[in-house]
Amino acid sequence: MHEKSRHRVGFLVWNKFQFIQIQNILKKLPEATLIIWIKNELSLKTFRNFGYEYFNIRYVSTSNFKSLDLDFDMIIAQNRQPRGINFKSTKYVMFQYSMAKDLTAYNIRWDLYDFGLVYGRYSSEKLAERCTVFKVGNPRFADYFTGNLDSEVLGFIRNKLDPKKKTIAYLPTWGDLASRELFGQIEGRLRENYNIIEKTHHLSDTGVEINSEYTNLDERFLQFVDDSLYILACADVVLSDYSGVIFDALYTGKPVVLLRDKSIEVNQHKKVSPDSIEILKSDLIGPVVYSSNDLVREIQNQLLKNHKYIEYNSKLVEECFEYKENSVTKVIESLNKILDNDIKNERLNIEKKRDINFEYHSVAKVTPQMNTMKSIRIIKNSLFKIRYAIFKVVVVTLSSSLFPKRHARKVLSLEESILSTHNYFKIIAIILDRSPFQKQISRTILSLDGSSLSGKRLFADLLIEIFYRRQCYTEVVSVYKKQKVNSKLYSASLIKSLVKTDELTYLGFEIEKYLSDTSNVGANLFHVYETAMASVNYPNENRARLRNERIVNPDTKYAVQEAWQGILINNGYLWKIEELEIQGLLTKNVSERIGELKIFQGDLLPYSVIAGLNNCRTLSEKKIVKGVRHLAYNELAERFVVELNIPVSFFFFQNDENTKSVRRDLIQFYIHLIEYFVEHEIPFMPILQFGWNVSPLNRDNYVLSHHTRGGGDKHFHIKTSAVKGFVSFDSDGFAGWASIAKDNLHCRERIEGISSTLSEKTWETAFYTIIAKNSSKYSQPEHEESGYTFKYVFLPLQIAVDLVASLSYITGSDLASFLVEKFAGSEYKVVIKRHPLCRSNETKELLEKLSDEDHVIISKNSVHELIKNASLVVTVNSGVGMEAILHLKNVIITGRADYFYGATLVNSIWDLEKYLDSSDWKKKNDVQLKKFIHFYFNDFLIDVNSGKEVSERIRKIGL
Template identity: 85%
Template sequence: MHEKLRHRIGFLVWNKFQFIQIQNILNKMPDATLIIWIKNELSLKTFRNFGNKYFNIRYVSTSNFKSLDLDFDMIVAQNRQPRGMNFKSTKYVMLQYSMAKDLTAYNIRWDLCDFGLVYGEYSFQKLAERCTVFKVGNPRFDDYFTGNHDSEVLEFIRNKLDPKKKTIAYLPTWGDLASRELFDQIEGRLREDYNIIEKAHHLSDTGVEINGEYTNLDKRFLQFVDDSLYILACSDVVLSDYSGVIFDALYMGKSVVLLRDKSIEVNLHKKVSSDSIEISKSHLIGPVVYSSDNLIREIENQLFKHHKYIEHNPKLVDECFECKENSVTKVIESLNKILDNDIENERLNVEKKRNIRSEYHSVAKGTLRTNTLRSIRIMKNALFKIRYTIFRVVVLTLNCSPFPKRYGRKVFSLEESILSSHNYFRVIALILDRSPFQKRISRIILSLDESSLSGKRLFADLLIEIFYRQQCYTEVVNVYKEQKVTNKLFSANLIKSLVKKNELTCVGFELEKYLSEMSLERSNLFHVYETAMSSVNYPNENRTRLRNERIINLEISNADQEAWQRILTNNGYLWKIEELELQGLLTDNVSERISELKKFQGDLLPYSVIAGLNNCTTLSEKKIVKGVRHLAYNELTGKVVVELNIPVSFFFVQNDENTKSVRRHLIEFYIHLIEDFVENEIPFMPILQFGWNVSPLDKDNYILSHHTRGGGDKHFHIKTSAIKGFVSFDSDGFAGWASIAEENLHCRERIDGISSTLSENTWEVAFYNIVAKNSSKYSQPEYGESGYTFKYIFLPLQIAVDLVASLSYITGSDLASFLVEKFRGSEYKVVVKRHPLCRSNETKELLEKLSNEDHVIISNNSIHELIKNASLVVTVNSGVGMEAILHLKNVIITGKADYFYGATLVKTIGDLEKHLDSNDWKKQNDVQLRKFIHFYFNDFLINAGSGEEVSERIRGIGL
């Protein structure tokens, strides 16, 4: 039955995918107009010969887009209006088209529309504070659920499939998140047992990513460029990565397997974040697979329903989608309510929002006058929630302002937490990139006296983005020199940033040359350079040649010999030191330093020498240790090599006893590792590790590296644990990047299956060796048995610049402020302890502020004493949380942590308050905590002093 329209309604599309989303709605609204926006050449090509007897069609270009205003009472679209255009009369309604990739699915377009139509409760909660939204389900699937879909299309597909085989539909996303390379590795094996239907992402179909691999597929594959609904209908299992088709499949009741590249850093990506639903709720979707070896097993589990996702999927679908049938009817009802102004409990006043949108567009046009001050005021407007876009407004205006210095100060007066998140500086770079005044504005902002050092470091990345695009390499160096930068941290960050791009390596060398003239920088310079170079995708032979030229084979005067020898020693080039010693050129002080190093590294030292030599040779010449023999890499055949990365920190002067103790345990682990390799004749290549970005010299090799994350299936990550004397050994990373730091069905089943007797024994041993002995990663005061007698919540703080702090959902300072406020006037005090290595002024100021509160105690007592008497331990993701679990305490975390299964994770202040109010945190579950402790010590940690444990874990990874 067709809906007779009382109003003039238009549906705007510019590509075929958008048309597919609204086709069912148009079929029920024949009086509506299909507006085809010829946005670019692709739009013209797609709709050039388009015609449909059921639809009224109107074509519009960007230049005359404004003509739509007044011609329609409402326009329903899936993208925002062109920049600078703002309808005054026509209501602009946004229609949801995907659940995936939060950063794009819920971007600025929702703030610039009048109303929104969303699938269900999840999206409603995402947008409720930004836009008046209606939950309507997904109208695209109405025909499927009512049985009115095209049976001829289904029959066409099924006739091409082998009825004796199950069918896998592979529908990847596009761009750098796509899993195509991983799929290519396994598709041949899958094809032997399954029908494979592959459909490229619609952006790939329509020209954004067209290339041979998408147009010349095997004839046994089916390649469609229209709706994926029929492909999903014919499938038994759906294989994808980060695509929105994941939720389409679940909506249709299909099982899903997620194939993903482990090396992708989701927290640094422009499209997704760890909060994106396809990542945060992956444990409810289906198994996440990172290698071809596990893919077949997981597909079989999904096919034969040998999994728990059967229970999880329906609940997730209910959260994501309002309904399955009658979605089109709900859309029409919602549109009529909007047009009749029959809306109750509207969250945002439309007129106020329209004024903000109008202001945004006027600034986006680049008008001068008072727009800079006005756009900065918008920054604080509570009605405009998206800081990302507001910042673009500020910089757009700054770009065309005659007073950039004045307004530049205002930009940098914004809180640092805003500046350092969401890639703001990359956005600014894209904008300033088009400005003829980019160099002038960049220099002015960089030179602002009021901007903080951290702000300048952030802005250094902006300079690189700008000048890289313009290939003004020397300009970066000039700006740097003009500021006469001498701060080591700033120098390190800028050099690292510069050499992240292969093309910018030459700029890094120019800066190196400049900094080498500064005596204060000389001792630190080459380590910075090496660290930076380790993150560059640079041919090993070229890197080796340049390293030899610039570090090893320098012509050094007698006066500079000791400084140079110290540089060589601190960076691990002991083989060169041995040469100098044989030549009688080694200074007394450096000779004494080498003696200390021999004592500190012990049996590791001979392999450290080889590691330094390997960093200065080409791949074919690198030394391989196999048993008691040393071979060149090109002499070894028939066996995979282990690339053993030895941290350059092992060569530093060990002044701090806490740090020295931690590194000593790590060295002990490395010694046991090498002993196992030698005994079992496993060939390994020692190489020096600078920085955390480690890539294989040969893709077939195993890699063992320290304090790293990501990489391939054969890359394993070593890190000193929060538990003294233990190291973590994991395939994904360390701490919050570890494979056990998020919900995983296999981990959960493993923990649940551990016997109570076994877990009790493990806990007793751990408790005796760690808690009872007051043992911690860093030395603690003596354990006072009495402790505090009052009730309290314990908050252990972390190092302010700790890398794992970037995994927080609630920051340490916000957490502290909330807890102090929450428990003011209650029976609980709040006890806070500063990290023993923290030197942050911000933390110092925070503690001074907190100490003025009557119910807050700043303590230096033993960590175990503070945990023992606490009613609850709350932390972001500090290692103290794991120590608290050994005490069988309830722990709340507000960030990703490797002890996730032993704690309660909360992501927002609101959720934290609800949890504390519920009193669930007072309930004890000692049995489950002991099971997790057994799992943690046996599946994740390795005793650094146990050669037997090291060997057992090495066998477990296939060596």
């Protein structure tokens, strides 16, 4: 067959991409026929003036497609036959065209083929029971791997590129999975430092072409040269989303960054699913980026010579592709075996193939589930969508496949007045009392009060409320965003109640997993209770790692009661606890814990109770504190109130002294805030804060919230500072989101205007109260006066998944690897300290690897001791950087930080290397650093123990 085939072989294509896939094979089979299927207007336009000296060409329309049967012994194609056509004599061979989107790449159409040609082991295993397949690699890349790409075309593209810049190839998929909108947000910024070649998908609305900046090529190139190969050859890094080009890039050894829209629900998408290889194995491909802010950093990381995905990439390529240079030969060998009947294959009979064909078309149109979801999405009545979202979250929450229609109707018929308040939880809870699946759960808490339904209602209420915060908010917010709903259509409180949108709750990531198993609720409740302190700080040791001691014994008589009551406490349901206490239903352990909580919260406790109650009231019913009076919101004469968000973390059992100390500082600050409000009769509304997204209930109100950012001129953000005993108070946010974390003339003028005498006094106070006392946000080992005597650079690491880490231009792990390599063989050692709360296995493995180097020391000493004798401190944006500034050290940061004016910011490895190669980092300006320290303490931080400082800052914002 290689030289002269005695068989009549045809290669069927209907678009440019399919032709490019098989053109290398055709060149080796001069007697084979290229069958061009004029399927639609696109195929007609593409192949209208097509002519190649190497190929025999036959055109076929859909109406005469059946004529191919008997005219060919074998047809190799990349798509199914038209509906209703099943070849009786011709062998139909499927040729794989993409690795991505498993739902479409490996769907039922493979059952319609006699044989298949696939890239490698992964695809072969996917189709093991569907079709007889041969692993042949990807023949499209033959010229790439053999060095036979057209030098003229390569030269043309390279001449268009700036040789001083790295090149990004942006190759997105098509349709709603495409990332073009996200890319557009940062394209201009990227072009400043990179060459960008953009090629749209061949099925996208914008057509097939390289970005207009690179399209001055001849007609031949634009039409039938495999431009992707040339783009990959010129690229240093590939940026994509869900496209099959991801695997093309890995096949050619190019690093990949995945840019994806976080709002896409892969569980319900018609093209992709969580099992699709591009999603399932994302961690082997490259970093997944959901925002333009993170993209620059990840591109820089992937451009490193030894980026962290190299080993993973090679293993994935080995799994996906069997051959490289000899792929065309393997294809021809496989086709010969098929034609010579060397492979036994039980062909499906005509009847069975007809049935499968019919089934395929039915599935291809729409599945019943997709049809239902589609109907829901296109309903114009947005209120019904919200009702459906609530109905859906109840079903999902309780893992039920059965939701009786009579109950569904009740949920969906709730009045708008109920939906627009928090009270519909209770309405649904009442409905659930009479539903079969709810009883499976409520049965486990009958010991609370076996003679009534109140316990069941309370528990159902709690479950729905928990899951509402995690799932339903996302659903409803999505509806509002997509439909651009006029807020006047609904009561304001409905929209405002979405403040805990899709951020994590303090109940932990895996609460859904624990509580969804209705057959084991009793035991799982203990896990729910014990993971109430779950945190993103522990991604690699169970996403909901236990940070509490096991304070519930599952074997005791009242274990379930204690677990359930513990959940109520952790969520600020103190008024419900009080109801149980009055009824004598509190267990001994919980009573003791309430006692500890009262001591821990101190004067804040009465307002915490009001906050919890307010979260279950309509806006007009919420309680406002004005002086010593408590009023309903609709009774208030003032135009505004202060919405005081109290974090639910204040209710957690604290068994860690570091955490307890931080919480204590925050509570003390809140108490001073309340004292000021009460003294000056400023009306304020205590409400519970469950997540990191907070929106005002009324736009005229002032809002004070913890660990938040953004929100407008009247929204102020509170966060414990890197300096122990202080909190930051800022209108933009905290840490790298704060107003002082970016360059602006006002701040610079303010710093320059501070007198040296005043700044010297502020620094001396900070030195003796913080440095001299070895004081830090987290407790430190005893201060050893001697310290290290050799020259070294100090790198304090952070928690890898800490929220502020997203503001890094160079990650902590990449920074550590670079510094170790940079100072190898120099007079400087590298001293690294791990964050005391870091539990990342990845960080642990990195430090174990780096510690093998002679010039690297992994230290557990006090940060003040390590800073004191360091020649330089380098960090991403750790709070230790600010402590180093108090030591008057030169500090380099590789991410946005609130001590920006006291440090040197670098935003790439290359800039960092350039800076270290200069002598600038050895120069000091103590006068300027002291001026910044004065500014930082007086304009940004507040002493939590100083009621006077709190009052002065609150007055400055107009209260």
